Amino acid sequence: MTGWIEGALCFGLLAALVAVVQGQVLSRAVLACAAAMSALGLALLGAGGGVLALCFVLVALVWLAVLQLFGWMLVDVDHDHLPGLSWRTTGVRVAALTIFAAALVVLARTLWRRGELARAVAAGGELAPTSRLREALDPAAIGGLFIGVHGDLALPVGLLLAAGLLAALCLLRDSGSEAG
Amino acid sequence: MTRGIDAVEWLFFGGMALLWIALLGLVLRRSLVGMLVGLGLAWASVSLLAIAFALFEAEPVLAVRAGGLALVAAIVGCLQVAVGIALVVARVGRRGSIDAEEARLLEG
Helix, strand or coil: CCHHHHHHHHHHHHHHHHHHHCCCCHHHHHHHHHHHHHHHHHHHHHCCCCHHHHHHHHHHHHHHHHHHHHHCCCCCCCCCCCCCCCHHHHHHHHHHHHHHHHHHHHHHHHHHHHCHHHHHHHHHCCCCHHHCCCCCCCHHHHHHHHHHHHHHHHHHHHHHHHHHHHHHHHHHCCCHHHHC | CCCCCCHHHHHHHHHHHHHHHHHHHHHHCCEHHHHHHHHHHHHHHHHHHHHHHHHHCCCHHHHHHHHHHHHHHHHHHHHHHHHHHHHHHHHHHHHCCCEHHHCCCCCC
């Protein structure tokens, strides 16, 4: 049963559209993005994404937190107070987006009609839906991909990377004094 | 006889639609922060497509590679948005504006 997956995907895309089109206020845009990412993560989980879906949601939440945190540092970010684009610019950009959308539709339609997607899903479907990506769900397998025989160390290496990034962020905090 | 669309195929089409929405944000917004929102949605679409391709794969090794690609794309996308927002903050401090139309000058 995939009905709720389709529903979650549609809701996520709608929320993303709201975040882009009605995103004059940063907090509202971030809220709409959070709703979109949650819905997309839910759809990924339902489709068998497993740990990858959780990572997707976690990284998306970090991105939104960074955006909101740094956004608070900006003056007047709640209302950007910018006038709209001129009609010529808007017209040209809408035309470009329309062409791009048409290209995406043609690409997807071609893949669908040729049966490329159907063949791929049929091949992947030989595994039970719940066990798809069984190896990809295993952090040790992903660790083995990146650091070979030391794949068992994936978790400590990940923690060390996170600690290094945090330390770098703390050090960068004072870099503004050099600019003066 | 038509076949119903599999959940993974829905993910594929959803990823393509999200890419278009992200480009909409990048192209039609004047605010630099608004453009960064679009940029974030763009990497989300790349991650979504990579995970969908991982789900397509029957070979476990290829699935792990596609999963690793999805993770790397997600982390790099998050970091680039962080760097981008830091640039925007620096620009606002200097110029006092987040208008992308005025950000034409490359300073050394």
